[in-house]
Amino acid sequence: MSIKLDLYRVFWMVGKYKSFSKAAGKLFMTQPAVSQSIQQLESELGTRLFNRTSKGVTFTEEGSLLYEYVHSSLSLIDTGEEKILEFKNLTAGELKIGVGDTISRHFLLPFLEKFHSNYPNIKFKIENGTTAETLAMLKSGEVDIAVCNLPVNDPALEVMPCMEIQDIFVCGEKYKRLLRKPLQLEQLVRLPLIFLEPNSNSRKYVDQFLEKQGVDVSPEFELGYHDLLLDFAKINLGIACVTREFSKEYLNRGYVWEIPLEMEIPKRSIGVCYLQSVPLSSASTKFVELIERGTTYYY
Template structure:
């Protein structure tokens, strides 16, 4: 049976025209090269080299073979280089999905760091709701998703990343209500500003309310955090938002958090990946970076 190693030896020998030099280059001895060439010639049934007084010279048939063998090995070389690049994270891509606020407040700083360290990695970022991200993950269109927990899916693996605390915020108009704690019943008398129906945040707040036997009439339903805070600032009502995502506005005195008597449970943001198969080296690295970063920023 044909042995691919013989081709490697053939290639070096053909290029150098000298068994002894080829042996040197391959870190083997001259008889080994002689043996390999002989095997190859026997197996192919064709003489590949003319043995000259000072070295060897390709026969016509040998030359014909060389063309192919050269190309073959150049592809192997290219493949090994590609693998090296992937291993050293100087090639490949990172495909992530997350929702808007998470991208802006959690992902972006880490992404900056990642991009600085691995500028050759192409970053493909998709914005979407947790449910979108789940689908994209399962379809293999992204490698890694940042999602709100709980996310139950047999195909996905979800690691807790960090806990977030939600709260209701209001603008100057309702500032008086923030002086002391407020019951949930009283609170929902204020017009509520919530994210649109399908979001997991909306599901969360509605579940919290219903656990207290309450139900809210939503007054204003928006699809982005920025708009929610904008409306809240202008006094349209109380917006349900993640505390740390509006930190700046709270500090600037543009928004004020209500102190709900009934505490709002914390919830988690997690990293979701496919359960089957393994992460790309890149995604792995990024995941490490995410967890490391958020642990130092505690």
């Protein structure tokens, strides 16, 4: 656009009030400055826009036609600015989160509930997937943040650990004899094992730990859902590798029992990831802050 937007605003204000002096007052400008702006606009367009009279101004035919377009355009700009303000004040907008089913159920739900209570006009879009899938969605712009299993080593991402978790092995009634004394890892892997599927971050973490100890694992079952591991262990199909923090209901009710190990698997974390190169939206920033405040006591 060869003509500055502020000239059109001056034109629009003069046309609205049919007066140079009233327009000047609304724009906090001097009347000569308003007159000069209109003259510059008329010169740029090569046509007269107003008829000047002692009582004020009236539109020429060209001015009346232009006013309708300028009025529509500036109204759209004002509406856009209002919408941006709504997003900043969290009275409108959408928060897109990538997260796995298990983390969503056992970790994220209370934060979603509190955020919705504080900002009821923000809509949620939850995309489920493994850690690898949610991070791919994050990088492609499909989600604003990803809540996933750590560790995640990617220089393009900001990673905020939120909660420590412990991988353990549990059994049902049939295998309660294993609770008498801590098991060696070599003894453990000779039992029928139930693991998550190999492409999950949780499974990879445990596999890497066992590999470092020189222990090969060949599970009897490989499943895609954490709670299904607990159900399989409960009905004595084998020894399940689960997350202690996500298994409290089963453990507290005596559906399964934790098997003591001579060497515990090191703790890992759940965390929030987002792109370093892309500023978080107001909604995303508030949600990350909410999680950070709510999980401080874990560290």
